[in-house]
Amino acid sequence: MAAINNSYLLGLFGAGAGLGGLPSAAPAAKPKTQPTAPWSLDAKEKPSQSELLRSALSGRKLVNEENAVLDVKGASSSDYRKIFALYQGLTMLEALTTRAGERNVGRLESDQLSRRFASGMAEVTDFLASAQFDGVRIVQGVSASQSQSTAAVARDSSKYLTGPIHDGALTDEVAAFQGDVRFGVTVKTIAGSQTVAIDLAEMGSTPRTMDAVLEHINGKLEAAGVQTRIHRQMIEAEPRTVKVGDKTITLPAGPTRWGLTVSGTSAETISFVPAEARDSIQVVQGVGTKGGHEVLKFDPDGNPVAGAGGESFWVEGRSGVSNLPDGVETVRASAAGPDGSMWIVADVSAGSSTQPIKGQADVVLMKLDSAGNVVVSRALGAASKASGYAIAVDADGRVAVAGSVVGALVPGEAGASATTADSFVTVFDADGREQWTQRRGARAEDEATAVSFGADGRVYVAGRAKSAMPGALAVGGWDGYVQAFSESQIHSLAPIKATATGAAQFGTAGDDNVQAMTVDGDNLYTAGVENGAFVLRHFRVGPTGAPELLSVRNLGASSGGEIAGLAVANGRLIVSGATGNGALNAGQVANAHAGGQDAFVASLSTDLTASGADRLTYYGGEGDDTAADVKVHDGKVWLTGVSDRPVGAKKDDPTRGYLARLDAQTGQVEWSQSWTAAEGQAKPLALTVSSGGASVLDRLGLPQGEIDQSDSKALVDATAVRAGDRFYVQNPATGRQTAVTIEAKDTLQSLARKIELASGRHLKVTIKTDRDYLTGMDGDTRVTSGGVQRLSITSADGRAGAVLIPGEGGRDALAGLGLTPGFIGKSADDKKKTFGVNLSPLLNLSGAEAIAKSKDQVQLAIKAMRDAYRALSPEASKPPVTGQAPAYLQAQLANYQAALARLTG
CATH class of the missing domain: 2.130.10.10 (YVTN repeat-like/Quinoprotein amine dehydrogenase)
Known part of the structure; x- marks a missing residue:
């Protein structure tokens, strides 16, 4: 069938037909109500990508109202001029991202593009912070009816949850409770302190099941007049997925596991004291190919057994394992605390769910208790x-x-x-x-x-x-x-x-x-x-x-090697590291170099003069061995690193970790162990040796020392903000911007009051509590708080809301608080529409992924300018046409439908 010519139908039934077959008069042209947009097909000047790039790199202002061309004057001319100027600047930023993503860009040009992009971003931010609009509202950030900080402050908690210590039925005897299990529970109150001795041998022939042991312990606490109790906590196992070749296989969930919960009161401070303790060694390592990090705990002088559920990749001498939070990129150093705890310094590329970082990467100080829980985190x-x-x-x-x-x-x-x-x-x-x-x-x-x-x-x-x-x-x-x-x-x-x-x-x-x-x-x-x-x-x-x-x-x-440790012990200077040089000038060789790169330990005179007492010990195999970290404790040298990797091995080839104890003077290897990890990748990074850090408490998942129930509530401690950081709140009625500056003593409560006052009471700020906030780790649960608190910001009742504006570069508090800049208030029924230019200050051109993300964000900002332009159109403010169509239009529609029916049969 031949295609239907729509013009024929329109000629027969079109509304434009004149009376008596006479041609109708041409409709009068509508008057122009908006200036021609620079992206319109009718725009006289539309620069090409190469012209935009040249303009962006010329050093001139990217956002320049004087360059905006308006062919219609009106009440909103000022708004149009600002929108067109922003559009011009944003298209130049887009041109920079486009060029940065091309293949033939050298290093010098890449650096130039990055610098110009950074300065252009700052220019757009500064312009938005000061620009005043009449018909629309354009803000840096987003437009939302509510804003909630991702940064959170831990609530005081009297609850402590351990990881799993038992799997299976509650009627089964618990392996962790077998043998010599003795420890003390020290309770401090305003009346003084007492220690309640716990010895499971007093249970006699009673089977040491979960409930029987807890009944015994709680009975001792009750008899001593202590309110704190220890309960069991079910930890449900979840299905696991493993990858075999190109296929992902889901394994069924394992048996239900059980941990312990220490439930105290605010009137009691609880400490756990082991009856006997030995030195422990903690090793921080990277695992797998996805950037995971974990802490292994070793008890070399004890006889630890594999944990509940069968710990993955367990080796003899290991008494525990815990995961570090997501976002950790690497750990280069660690040190032991006096209470068996461990301090580490970590590089992070992203903050935790309660502690966002301000920039692209930051340093976080973490403290882990003897059970492996993160109890302090400071950005x-x-x-x-x-x-x-x-x-x-x-x-x-x-x-x-x-x-x-x-x-x-x-x-x-x-x-x-x-x-x-x-x-x-x-x-x-x-x-x-x-x-x-x-x-x-x-x-x-x-x-x-x-x-x-x-x-x-x-x-x-x-x-x-x-x-x-x-x-x-x-x-x-x-x-x-x-x-x-x-x-x-x-x-x-x-x-x-x-x-x-x-x-x-x-x-x-x-x-x-x-x-x-x-x-x-x-x-x-x-x-x-x-x-x-x-x-x-x-x-x-x-x-x-x-x-x-x-x-x-x-x-x-050095032969490509590095120094890993330096210490003075027993009147000798102990220097250690790794090297491919089998003939270091460091005295008599106790153990010879085995090939490739080996770890080494040298015992030297403290005045650095060569003497017959100098000793040099190499440690390693025929392949490459590293010394990631070395610590000297009680005259003994502890080393950790990668063990005997084949020379020339590729990045993703299997990697084994090791831990060894050497006598620096004799070269004797007194203890050693090696292991693998997920995806065959174990990469030790740092170690600590804790005096008395290993005990029976490790089996029970309980920490040595005092359980901290009240971490600092100061924002400079709990979040990434620093004293002197600030942001601005803009009153929508007056346009005035008021600075909100972080002080060393500020808490969530004091900051909430500052924000409300700065907004002229246009904002309502409350403290929202997330109860029972937990940190999950491969099915284990390790937490030290019963919940966290965050800021929640909305418009005050009957008020228009306000705008949050970032602080100056280098001292913006919004990023550290996890608050998104932009307008906070009701917008659905607001006559003045709000548009957000959500360009993160972290956008950059440092790599392919960063370039693509920056380009996407800039293009969204360009779209926001077009949307704002349409919102200023007089047609946009007209109410939509509703109700029944006039009779003559209904008759025309019926004629159209009848004609189509005749032609199509």
Whole structure:
């Protein structure tokens, strides 16, 4: 059948037919109500992608109202001019992302594109922060009726949940309860303290089932007048998935598992004290190919058995395993706490569900109790990027973290570079509360790679720098350096102030570094690679803390290896690492080099002079062995790393981890173990040795020491914000912006009041409680709080709402609080429509994935400009036509339908 010509039908029945066959008059042209949009087909000037790119790179303003062309004047001319200017700037940003994603872009051009994109993003943000619109509302961020912070503060809790200790029926005897199980429960109240002794041997011949043991324990607590109780907690097993080739197979859920719950009261502080304890070793490792990290706990002098449900990849001597939170990229350093706990410094690319980070990457200090639970988590609060390289714990419990930071760190500090890394050191008290931070950088790049506490209370930092550090002179290339900091405090309630008291810079004309440092009295030692060789340096620390060089010793070519540890023990200097050099200049060889790269331990004189007592021990197989971390404890050397990997192995080839204890003087290997992990990938990163950290409590999933029931509620402790960070609240009625600045004492409650006042009472801010917040780990449950609290922001009753605007670059508090900038209020029935330009300050052109994400976000912002333009149209404000059509239109429609019926049969 021939196609129906619509024009024929229109000629027969069209509404445009004139009376009596006479042609009708042409309709009058409608008057133009909106200026022609720059994206319209009718626009006179539409620059090409290459022209937009040239304009973007020319250095001129991207957002320029003077360049906006309006061919219609009217009441909304100002709004149109701003929208067109924003559109112009955004299309130039899009052109930058397009070019950055092409293949033929060199490094220099890529850097240029990245810098211009960053400055253009800042320009758009600044423009939106100050622009005033009449007919629409355009904000940086989103438009929502409610905003809730992702950052959360833990509520005080008297509940502690362990991981699983038993699987199977409750009538079965529990393996963890068998044998000699003795410990004490210390209870502190305002009336004093008492310790309740628990000894399961007192149960006699009664089978040690879950309920029988808990009845015995709780009976002891009740008899002592203690309110705290220990209950069982069911942990439901979930189906697991495994990948076999290209297929994913779902395995059935295992048996139900059971853990323990310690339920206390706010009036009692609970501590668990083992009757007997041994040294424990904790190893942090990367596992699998998906970026997971876990902590293995070893009890080498005990006789631990595999945990409930059969721990994956269990090896003899291992007493526990726990997972680190998602978002951890790597862990480079760890240190033992005095109570069997473990402090680690982690690099994170994303914050946890309750602690978002402000920039692209940050450093987080974490404390794990002896049971493997994360009980403290403190984000450094870097505005852009930070990396953590070193950690130290002082005898008084203070913790020092050192590394590098790009961009702002301390609000208001001078000299912060947006592109160049600087060294930083931060000191926390024993509870993880920040005491002070120092950023001491050279003009070129530098980074802190080692940190130690001195006996005089000073903090010593070592690292490398490409130019002169403050108070020192450059040698050439990358140099090693040492800095000293002293503390002062006007009175007990005043802030602690850190002052740099001395510095030394050293090395060769080539590239040099410091990879380890230790302080012994007034002696300070460094070890690193200088011009390709292992070099030790001995400094004397003067009264002011300034280091004075006394001696140097060259151990020979590093052969691609690194220093992993440095310590003074039993009057000897113990230096360790890994190397392919089988003939280091470090004394008599106790164990020979086995091939490839081996770990090594050298015992040397503390004055660095060669002597007959010097000993060198190599540890490894024919393949490549690494020394990821080394600790010296009670004169013994503990090493961990990758074991005997075939030379030339590929990245995804199987990798085994190892842990070994050596006698540095005799070279004897006293204890060793190796293991694998998920997907054949076990990559140890750091280790700690805890005195008395292993006990029967490990079997029960209970921690040694006091259960912390009240972590800090200060926002500077619980979130990534720092004192001095801020954001702005814009009153929609007046357009006035009021700063909300974070103070050291601020809590969620005080911040809520600040926001309401800054909005002129247009916003209502409440504290929302998420009850029973848990952290799940492969079916295990490890938590230390009974819930978290967050900010919830809505418009106040009968009010229009308000706009949240990010703070200045480097001190934006919204990012650290996990609050999205933009308009908060009712919009469905609002005469003024709101449009959000949701361009995250973290957008960048650093890689293919980042470029694609940036382009997508910019294109969404461009669409928002087009939507805002349509919202300003007079037609958009007209109410929609409703009701029944006129009779003549109904008659025309009937004629159309009849004609179509005749033609189609």
